[in-house]
Amino acid sequence: MGTSSALSLQTLAAWADVKGVDVLACSDFTHPAWLAELKRSLRPAGDGLFELTDLPERYDVRGRERLARFVLGTEVSCVYPQDGRSHRLHLLVLAPGFDAVDGICRAFAPYGALASDGRPTLRLSGRDVVESVLAVDPRCEVIPAHAWTPWYAIFGSKSGFDSLDDCFGDMTGHVHAIETGLSSDPAMNWRVPELDGRALVSFSDAHSAQRLGRELTVFAGEPGYGALIEALRAGRVEWTAEFYPEEGKYHHDGHRKCGVNLRPGEHDGRCPVCGRRLTLGVLHRIESLAQRPPEPLAADPDGTLRGTETERPPFRRLVPLAEVVAEAFGRGVASKAVQRACLDLAACVGSELHVLTAAGPSEIEQVAGDRVAEGVMRARLGHLFIRPGFDGEYGRVQIWD
Numbered sequence: 001m002g003t004s005s006a007l008s009l010q011t012l013a014a015w016a017d018v019k020g021v022d023v024l025a026c027s028d029f030t031h032p033a034w035l036a037e038l039k040r041s042l043r044p045a046g047d048g049l050f051e052l053t054d055l056p057e058r059y060d061v062r063g064r065e066r067l068a069r070f071v072l073g074t075e076v077s078c079v080y081p082q083d084g085r086s087h088r089l090h091l092l093v094l095a096p097g098f099d100a101v102d103g104i105c106r107a108f109a110p111y112g113a114l115a116s117d118g119r120p121t122l123r124l125s126g127r128d129v130v131e132s133v134l135a136v137d138p139r140c141e142v143i144p145a146h147a148w149t150p151w152y153a154i155f156g157s158k159s160g161f162d163s164l165d166d167c168f169g170d171m172t173g174h175v176h177a178i179e180t181g182l183s184s185d186p187a188m189n190w191r192v193p194e195l196d197g198r199a200l201v202s203f204s205d206a207h208s209a210q211r212l213g214r215e216l217t218v219f220a221g222e223p224g225y226g227a228l229i230e231a232l233r234a235g236r237v238e239w240t241a242e243f244y245p246e247e248g249k250y251h252h253d254g255h256r257k258c259g260v261n262l263r264p265g266e267h268d269g270r271c272p273v274c275g276r277r278l279t280l281g282v283l284h285r286i287e288s289l290a291q292r293p294p295e296p297l298a299a300d301p302d303g304t305l306r307g308t309e310t311e312r313p314p315f316r317r318l319v320p321l322a323e324v325v326a327e328a329f330g331r332g333v334a335s336k337a338v339q340r341a342c343l344d345l346a347a348c349v350g351s352e353l354h355v356l357t358a359a360g361p362s363e364i365e366q367v368a369g370d371r372v373a374e375g376v377m378r379a380r381l382g383h384l385f386i387r388p389g390f391d392g393e394y395g396r397v398q399i400w401d
């Protein structure tokens with residue numbers, strides 16, 4: 001439900017290569033049919049990672065080493081009452097191998113219909129999810145997903161909690177990482193003391209393969225499940241690639257139907273058009289839970305952003321390459337010309353991540369023209385115009401005024 005019908009493990013691995021992702025989650029491992037597919041199509045590639053048994057065609061020539069490897073990871077949706085309120089939150093679960101996956105499926109099965117959706121709804125608390133997966137295997141890890149979004153997140157305005165402790169109780173110490181989500185960036189999360197010392201991670205939350213890598217986390221060292229868990233537990237993130245948080249669907253407050261898009265502080269909680277309660281976005285929730293002012297950021301010449309007062313992993317803000325090319329060409333994101341140019345850049349210059357963060361303007365210009373090169377540089381340095389997203393509507397990034 002809710003994902004592209006074109007998704008297969010082969011498509012995922014091939015697009016991960018285009019995007020510059022080395023390790024990605026297989027997703028949906030609690031679904032019996034998909035789990036059977038995973039067991040059939042993946043084989044161990046060392047230290048808790050998995051690779052395709054059958055290569056997609058073009059990789060016969062280019063070689064297996066280019067292909068992304070998989071980690072066994074999924075997302076579950078917890079819906080349960082606590083303290084007289086209904087809570088809903090999404091959690092990511094990582095597992096070191098198929099034995100652990102089988103154990104997790106057995107543990108979850110009494111609490112939800114695992115076959116009904118790739119991301120099952122469980123009548124199980126966040127705390128109990130952590131306890132039960134750690135009982136299956138202590139190398140499992142649970143990460144609150146897109147932590148600030150209103151409807152299904154640990155800190156969401158609609159059905160979340162005000163602290164990790166309220167949600168996870170005695171299991172809070174086992175929650176080592178938080179996924180910041182598309183609508184918030186690390187600097188916004190630095191304002192919440194409870195998150196100090198926890199890894200702030202970003203993943204693409206992609207429902208189609210073309211969106212892989214739109215956010216990602218970079219770790220140092222050789223890829224492996226053990227290394228990944230160790231890094232998460234020690235808070236050792238090298239850097240993260242982020243959306244411009246305004247581009248996320250829930251940055252501002254508002255009502256989509258009424259066309260009302262407001263900052264926190266610009267309203268009294270009610271929609272000026274229909275009078276009903278506004279959907280409070282990510283910025284609003286961070287403002288209400290923050291205990292520190294925003295830390296000023298400094299930008300490196302390549303656009304990398306760092307805090308100026310505390311030692312934290314730096315981050316970069318990305319605009320998806322197809323959006324940059326589309327605006328440069330004056331064409332739609334899905335148009336043939338735009339798709340062609342993106343694939344040409346991937347083939348001639350490097351992965352999308354490389355093009356967006358590191359490639360020289362002349363390299364990009366040779367393949368896709370000077371306007372694309374200029375667009376990439378402007379996006380890299382944040383020289384752009386953004387209309388923030390609100391109430392489920394993505395924000396709009398414009399590179400040229």
Ligand SMILES: [Zn+2]
Binds near residue numbers: 146152
């Ligand atoms: Zn989710």
Ligand SMILES: [Zn+2]
Binds near residue numbers: 271
């Ligand atoms: Zn309204």
